[in-house]
């Protein structure tokens with residue numbers, strides 16, 4: 127008899143567990159500060175560079191670095207944007223921005 131009661135209670139808790147509501151969007155741990163603050167996917171890499179990279183300092187000179195170095199730098203800058211609550215780049219925007227920077231770095 128005791129085993130039946132135990133199993134029934136376990137089943138009841140299992141069913142109740144299924145009804146625990148999802149936390150509402152924006153309330154999930156750690157993400158509420160940054161939700162909806164990345165740049166629109168409609169911005170061209172050129173616009174992104176001008177808007178995103180002038181939030182904290184003047185636009186940097188596009189000195190000669192290789193793709194990997196620019197990528198690391200852009201990722202580092204993007205982390206600063208996240209940490210300081212600025213608008214930031216989505217992961218899809220990193221590589222196009224790096225390509226734009228590389229295409230510009232030899233022009234005056």
Ligand code: HEC
Pocket residue numbers: 175178179180181182183186187199200203204206207210212
């Ligand atoms: C959240 C503020 C912030 C934003 C936005 C930002 N930067 Fe910076 N940037 C900094 C700070 C602070 C430094 C100096 C300290 C350092 O290098 O970590 C810096 C330094 C730099 C430097 C010189 C450092 C070096 O290693 O040569 C370059 C180049 C640069 N940023 C490029 C960019 C580009 C490109 C973007 C856009 C993707 C950008 N930054 C956006 C804060 C920012």
